[in-house]
Structure formats: structure tokens, C-alpha cells
Amino acid sequence: MFYYYGRKKQIIRHYPKPKYDVIIEPFAGSAAYSLHEDNWKKKVVLIEKDEDVYKIWRWLIKNATDNEIRKLPDLKIGEKSSEFLHIIHAVTKMAFHFKTIKITPVLARNWEISKRVFISNLHKVKHWEIIWGDYSESPDVEATWFIDPPYKGPSGMGYRYSSAKLDYDNLADWTVRRRGEVIFCEGECGDYLPFHPLVEQKGIAGKVSKEFIFYQSYAGQIESGQLKLF
Numbered sequence: 001m002f003y004y005y006g007r008k009k010q011i012i013r014h015y016p017k018p019k020y021d022v023i024i025e026p027f028a029g030s031a032a033y034s035l036h037e038d039n040w041k042k043k044v045v046l047i048e049k050d051e052d053v054y055k056i057w058r059w060l061i062k063n064a065t066d067n068e069i070r071k072l073p074d075l076k077i078g079e080k081s082s083e084f085l086h087i088i089h090a091v092t093k094m095a096f097h098f099k100t101i102k103i104t105p106v107l108a109r110n111w112e113i114s115k116r117v118f119i120s121n122l123h124k125v126k127h128w129e130i131i132w133g134d135y136s137e138s139p140d141v142e143a144t145w146f147i148d149p150p151y152k153g154p155s156g157m158g159y160r161y162s163s164a165k166l167d168y169d170n171l172a173d174w175t176v177r178r179r180g181e182v183i184f185c186e187g188e189c190g191d192y193l194p195f196h197p198l199v200e201q202k203g204i205a206g207k208v209s210k211e212f213i214f215y216q217s218y219a220g221q222i223e224s225g226q227l228k229l230f
């Protein structure tokens with residue numbers, strides 16, 4: 001929905017389509033999966049631990065109107081902003097630690113694009129739910145789980161709740177107990193679930209990052225303990 005470090009917008013078409021009527025993103029960020037194609041029409045539940053990111057979603061879901069967004073001023077190159085919503089449009093992992101930022105041409109352009117995206121997509125998110133909390137506080141229901149945590153290792157650093165703060169063994173244990181299907185994203189350092197290569201993504205300055213996926217489809221036999229992995 002907005003420019004965000006680690007967002008999946010550019011590669012989202014490579015992930016499986018949701019099989020369930022409910023989509024849960026326990027690491028919401030800008031929620032690229034829930035907004036992709038018709039996914040937004042389902043019941044969508046986002047969980048986000050960073051209060052500033054949560055507040056953006058709360059605003060978009062509960063308060064924002066097309067008119068209000070249209071009136072948001074453009075950003076002027078060279079000026080400064082202390083708005084978190086502006087700062088994340090710099091799309092750098094360090095953005096989470098900036099109190100103010102100098103508006104660059106890239107940031108100004110990203111903001112201009114985001115405003116247009118907000119206006120054309122706002123109606124899609126009005127029935128969504130956003131929960132401020134830890135991923136483990138997600139509702140324990142059968143769903144399509146799109147799990148995209150800060151990646152283990154250096155690329156997941158920088159977020160206010162970064163890879164350094166996550167216990168990946170606990171996350172893996174929690175993940176395999178989800179009912180429904182799990183689509184789990186990781187990078188090259190992911191070693192706590194059986195990840196498979198998904199796609200290579202070209203980033204800034206031609207730097208290639210390798211994306212990995214863990215997919216689990218749970219046929220619903222939680223009591224019998226028969227876990228079906230595909």
C-alpha cells in the first residue's frame with residue numbers, strides 16, 4: 001500500500017494464490033500480499049508490532065478519505081520532514097531510526113506515487129482489521145497465512161523490531177502449528193524451516209537478492225497430528 005523497506009510488491013506474483021477466505025499477515029509492513037489482485041476482497045487481518053506502522057494502517061482503515069489524501073501536500077525537495085509516513089518513503093532500513101529526513105527527489109517522487117495509490121486503493125482496505133501487537137497474538141484460525149518477518153541476518157536489521165529481536169526457533173515452531181496454509185518468506189540466511197528458492201530480485205545498483213519460500217498446506221488434521229507438507 002505504501003513504499004516500505006522489505007515490501008513484497010515487486011515479486012508478489014510469484015507467491016501462491018490464497019486458498020482460504022481469510023488472509024492473515026502477522027508481519028504486516030505495507031501488506032503487499034493482501035492488496036495483490038483480488039486478495040483484498042477476503043477477510044484480511046494484519047498484525048504489526050511497530051506502533052508507527054500500526055497507526056498508518058489504523059488511519060487508512062478507519063479514518064482516511066479520498067478527499068483528505070488528495071489534500072495532503074506534496075513534498076518539496078531539500079526541505080525536511082518529521083512525519084514517519086514520509087520517512088518510510090525513503091525505503092531504507094535506516095529510516096526507522098530517523099526523527100527527521102531531508103526530502104530527496106526519490107522520496108518526493110515515491111510520496112507522489114503513494115498518494116495516488118492510496119486514493120485508488122483506499123476502498124479495498126476499509127473492511128480490513130489491524131492489530132497492534134506481536135505476531136504470536138494473531139487470531140488462531142484457519143487461514144492463508146502470509147508470513148514475512150524481518151529476514152534473519154543483516155537484511156532484517158534496521159526495522160524498529162528487527163531480526164535481532166526475533167527468536168526464529170520460536171517463530172518456526174509457531175508457524176508449523178498454523179491451521180490452513182502458510183506462505184513464508186525468507187532470504188539467504190533462513191535456516192530454521194525447509195526453505196526453497198523462489199526468485200531472484202534485482203535491487204539498487206544491480207544488487208541481486210535471493211528470495212526463499214516455505215510453503216505448508218495443512219489439511220486440518222491438527223488432533224491426529226498428521227501434518228501434510230507440500
Ligand SMILES: C[S@@+](CC[C@H](N)C(=O)[O-])C[C@H]1O[C@@H](n2cnc3c(N)ncnc32)[C@H](O)[C@@H]1O
Nearest residue numbers: 006007008027029030031032049134135148161
Ligand atoms: C519484511 S516487513 C513486512 C513487509 C510486508 N510483507 C510488505 O509487503 O510490505 C516485516 C514487518 O514485521 C514487523 N515486525 C517485526 N517484528 C514483529 C513481531 N514480533 N510481530 C509483529 N510484527 C513484527 C516489522 O515492523 C515490519 O513491518
